[in-house]
Amino acid sequence: MGTDRSEETAAGPMHALERVEPFLLIAVGGFVGAALRHAVAVALPAGTLPWGTLAANVLGSFALGVLLYEAHLAGVLSAETRLVIGTGFLSSFTTYSTFAVETAGLAPELAVANVVVNYVFGFTAILGGRWVARVIA
Amino acid sequence: MVSPTLLVGAGGVLGALSRHLLGERIDARTRDTLAVNVVGSFLLGALVTAPIGDSALLVFGTGFCGAFTTFSTFAFETVRLAETGEPRRAAINAAVNLVGALGAVGLGWLVVDGLA
Secondary structure (H helix, E strand, O other): OHHHHHHHHHHHHHHHHHHHHHHHHHHHHHHHHHHHHHHHHHHOOOOOOOHHHHHHHHHHHHHHHHHHHHHHHOOOOOHHHHHHHHHHHHHHHOOOHHHHHHHHOOOHHHHHHHHHHHHHHHHHHHHHHHHHHHHHO | OOOHHHHHHHHHHHHHHHHHHOOOOOOOOHHHHHHHHHHHHHHHHHHHHOOOOHHHHHHHHHHHHHHHOOOHHHHHHHHHHHHOOOHHHHHHHHHHHHHHHHHHHHHHHHHHHHHO
16 A cells, blocks of 8 residues: 555656646747747848748748658657647747738738748748658658 | 847747647648637737837737747648648638738737727
8 A cells, every 4th residue: 555655646746747748848849939030030130021031931831841741751750849849849930920910011012922932932841841851751 | 128039939938838728739720720820910910009118019929929820830731731632722721811810910900099
């Protein structure tokens, strides 16, 4: 009985830690992702188009392409790694709301150009990421 | 003033956790991604119009709304739809996110203008 109780107390905090861990991983990824996006926006100030958001969206889509196709093709990375990188970091690094607000603030022809470059390069980046995942898998 | 990196990062933590807690998952239902993108765009549209300070805009705008919404997941899900023989749904998904988010930004502006 004494042994049972010590196992229970050992199991208690372990369970709590396992439940908290995904949130901690996502929190860390969210911090780094958002902070890095801000750094990219500062380094690449908006000119004719908002280049910083475009760079973050394209780079982040490429990395998500690598990450998710790697999961299908090789599965070397653990589910936890994919959670912190995908849900935490990359989803926070890339942004739809900033893209939408910036697009809404542009002159009509530039707004169309901004949508086209984000969509075309973003979708192409996903495919490029898959190609890289295939090569390394 | 607190460093901008810290302010944006703190907002990013809240944005990423909120998105996760609301059940948005990468490579799952596209309507979940649409929902976070439209809601986040509405909030950001309201925030950039509201008379809040630079620090608050960094935390809640660049940090929270930026991290809550996602372009990479949207792009991945759209490409996957196109590749799984559903090009029409892919095109609709791309268009609905755009129209929904732009409409939400406009609505956010209007709401704050109406309150002011």
